Amino acid sequence: MEIRSVKYRIGKNYGFKALVMIFAFACVIPLLFILFFIVSKGITQINWHFLTKVPKPVGEPGGGIANALVGSILIVVIAAVIAIPIGILGGIYLSENRKGRLPYWSRICTDVLQGVPSIVIGIVAYFWIVKPFGFSALSGSIALAIMMLPIVVRSTEETLKLLPSSLQEAGFALGMPFHRVIFKIIIPVGTSGILSGVMLAVARISGETAPLLFTALGNNYLSWNIFGTMHSLPKLIYDYSTSAYDEWKNLAWGASFVLLLWVLLLNLLTKLITRKWKVQL
């Protein structure tokens, strides 16, 4: 190594530090830009009318996103109802069985599922559910549930792994059967971790559009029928963002604001939970 003067090396040190800081904080700029833009464009759209009316035909002013709001909530809730029990049980299975062939493959498949592009899950769900039963909100929920599963499984497993085994052993020593140890000791102790995983998963699927393109389709009228087509916030944003009409674009801005608010709220809640109970995710 060639010998440089100390001053040169110290200067280089500071230069590099400045460079790192500039690049690191440059990441925040587009985020702030996006947040600011969505909020400033969207917040003016929000009023009671916007939240309770369905979109008007082209050319008429006004209209709202009630159909997409109801659809989004229903689809996400059903997806969560499907995915949470399966995900938590799967997570318990993986944390209780560290070794063995099935847990190994199960773990790998969870990782694989986490990385599968959402559009692929969309087309697979199309062939599984839409082909035999027709377009429905339920098929969208199932596609989203598949996306949710690996996150719930992984967070449950990671949370339960960190619990001391003495908790379990104490339960067994008192003669508790396995399922009671799990439901009365392990899950209550791990609630915060499991809950934050579930909320992250819900936040993630709330903004997911690609699986809904071929499953829930869209519906310009307010619908409560989960066996029929249904609109959703991300789908509405996608449809209206490229439209040529300003009314529709404004609806999309408002919808983006609502969606962003919901996702950020979920993330914030997760943060608070993890901080309060000191969960490591």
Add this chain to the structure above:
Amino acid sequence: MDTSSVKNSAITRSELPLRVINSTPEAIAKAKSRVRRSFRQIRTETVFRQSLIIMGGFMVVLVLGILLTLIVKSVPSIKSLGIKYLWSGTWDPVHDIYGAAPFLVGTLVTSFLALIISIPFSLAVAIFLGEYYPKGWLPNFLKNAVELIAAVPSVIYGFWAVAVLVPIVRSLETHLGARQPIGNGILASSLILAVMVIPYAASLGRSMIQLTPSVLKEAAYGLGATRWEVIRSVILPYTKSGLFAGILLSLGRALGETMAVTMVIGNTSKMPSSIFDLGNTMASVIANEFVEADKPVYVSALMELGLVLFLVTVVINMIGKKIIDRFTND
């Protein structure tokens, strides 16, 4: 703890404990119900254990089911189009000509361009949070902000890109003298993708950098190294496989990202000739044409794209995970 070695079926059932045989009828009835209850518990336990195994197996079945569906549905296209499907450059569903090369090229170009743009930023975030300032309000803010980047739905990125980024790129193209300054296209998609994939490499890189043994760093400081020299000659070499894994995970995200790209890339099935051109990625062509696909071969060709996308992302993610596992176990 291993509790599964005790087999519930090995416990034989007796209705009555011996100690209550010569007792009052009430005591006998109480003992009987108690025994019945404990056997019920044991049965429930067995059922619960089995349902856990079923849930564990369910994940495997789900992934195999996805893979199998993709393969089965793309068989017609594999049969009729053969392997040259992947490098033939014309995509014309009207005349039943299917060649996926433009989409493969589009996907690779946008993803790698996005990766190249995002690497300096994610690396800087990782070094800043992992080495310079692990604690404090400023790094906390940065950490939360980067996590927030991952939390924003991709359709919102897409919408923002349509409204803000595309005009900026358009004026840039006009300045650079591109043939058709449209704004949409590969460059705009790469830019928005670059923003979206920063968090994946950054958060993994940060935890990897924090894993560097302090003995190594202190030894280098003891020899009189400056902080930059420690980072360059100790931390980066030590964590390079971990950083590489983080970049791989980012790449996996970028390849499969659908909505934001679909909204800005322009959606033409021609082979792109420059980064200012319109294009299409595998994910965006599925998103755009799957509903319109009316012929079985057309659908099947799109499914084959899905299969390719699935396999590529799975392989990339697996390699990334393997590297991380090896790194954290050492």
